[in-house]
Amino acid sequence: xxxxxxxxxxxxxxxxxxxxxxxxxxxxxxxxxxxxxxxxxxxxxxxxxxxxxxxxxxxxxxxxxxxxxxxxxxxxxxxxxxxxxxxxxxxxxxxxxxxxxxxxxxxxxxxxxxxxxxxxxxxxxxxxxxxxxxxxxxxxxxxxxxxxxxxxxxxxxxxxxxxxxxxxxxxxxxxxxxxxxxxxxxxxxxxxxxxxxxxxxxxxxxxxxxxxxxxxxxxxxxxxxxxxxxxxxxxxxxxxxxxxxxxxxxxxxxxxxxxx
Numbered sequence: 580x581x582x583x584x585x586x587x588x589x590x591x592x593x594x595x596x597x598x599x600x601x602x603x604x605x606x607x608x609x610x611x612x613x614x615x616x617x618x619x620x621x622x623x624x625x626x627x628x629x630x631x632x633x634x635x636x637x638x639x640x641x642x643x644x645x646x647x648x649x650x651x652x653x654x655x656x657x658x659x660x661x662x663x664x665x666x667x668x669x670x671x672x673x674x675x676x677x678x679x680x681x682x683x684x685x686x687x688x689x690x691x692x693x694x695x696x697x698x699x700x701x702x703x704x705x706x707x708x709x710x711x712x713x714x715x716x717x718x719x720x721x722x723x724x725x726x727x728x729x730x731x732x733x734x735x736x737x738x739x740x741x742x743x744x745x746x747x748x749x750x751x752x753x754x755x756x757x758x759x760x761x762x763x764x765x766x767x768x769x770x771x772x773x774x775x776x777x778x779x780x781x782x783x784x785x786x787x788x789x790x791x792x793x794x795x796x797x798x799x800x801x802x803x804x805x806x807x808x809x810x811x812x813x814x815x816x817x818x819x820x821x822x823x824x825x826x827x828x829x830x831x832x833x834x835x836x837x838x839x
Contacts, residue, residue, distance in 0.1 A: 587642050587657060592690040595647070596657045597779055598679060600719065601700035603663025606736040606766065610700060611643055611658055613769040614776065640682050647780075656776070659694075664715055676718050683722065694722045696730035696779030700766065701753065702737040703746035708756060717757070728760040730782045732775045736766045 587594070599607045641660040659682070662675055683692045697719055701708070723730050735750050754763060762778055765771060 587686050588644065590686050591655065592687060592692065593654050594657050594687070594692075595654050595695045595780065595783065596642075596659055596683070596692065597696050597698060597776065598659040598661060598694050598719065598722075599698050599700065600661050600664065600715070602702070602705065605663070605700040605702045607660055607663075607700055610698070610734070610736075610766060610772050611660055613772045614645060614658065615643075616769060640678060642686075656780075658776075676715065676722075679719070680722060693724045694719070694730075695783040696723060696725075696732070698732045698734055698775050698779065699758070699761075700734045700736050701749075702740075703735050703749040704737045704741050706745070706749055706752075708752065725782070725786055728758075728762075729786065730779055731758075731761040732778055733758045733761045733763045734766040734771070734775050735763070738765060738767055 599610060601607055639662065643658045643660065645656040645658060647654055647656050659679070661679065664675065679694075683694070686692070720728070720731070733753060735746070735753065738746055741749075750763070750765075764775055764778075766775065
């Protein structure tokens with residue numbers, strides 16, 4: 580067994596750790612390999628092995644190191660590949676969550692290391708979302724410093740293997756589930772993977788005080804129907820929000836902007 584499957588070279592408390600979780604065959608290994616071919620690429624590492632059929636290849640936690648952009652230096656991104664939540668009966672479901680907690684403790688002893696965020700991948704070929712998956716994510720949230728869904732991305736996968744209408748129904752079901760507060764996106768290309776990771780990194784940087792959320796507030800004014808939402812869409816920022824009923828100087832409302 581190669582040593583890179585469970586260890587992080589020169590672990591640092593400045594590392595940014597994001598866990599990739601989901602059921603067996605959801606595309607976790609593909610997600611990681613797509614990241615490797617993007618600007619996060621660290622060619623010194625092997626590719627993640629995708630599962631064949633229903634048999635999972637990943638039976639333990641596997642960290643992959645990625646180089647962040649110069650704007651985030653000297654931090655390093657560590658993507659943590661995990662076993663499928665429902666793939667191996669020999670691996671208990673709760674045991675996977677415990678293993679992540681132990682891995683963080685053993686890899687970064689004395690630092691109180693937490694996950695920077697979670698990317699939960701779900702294949703639209705699976706029409707039924709089990710209750711365990713939502714409970715699992717809630718438990719994983721405890722491993723993040725954030726008590727909300729702000730650092731969780733739900734990425735739907737395997738769109739080429741299902742009719743678009745059927746896939747959209749699964750997507751809508753996810754939006755109406757306990758994942759409704761999380762940022763949801765389709766993972767179909769390398770750019771989609773990058774966007775998902777960037778979302779988590781942005782949320783992490785804001786909540787950790789690395790950057791100020793106030794710097795990201797842009798006031799968009801206009802009458803109802805003037806196109807404020809279109810401006811939000813055009814800026815291509817998934818976390819952008821439109822504040823309605825912005826108070827004037829005579830208003831008694833104390834908060835002018837939504838919480839990012």
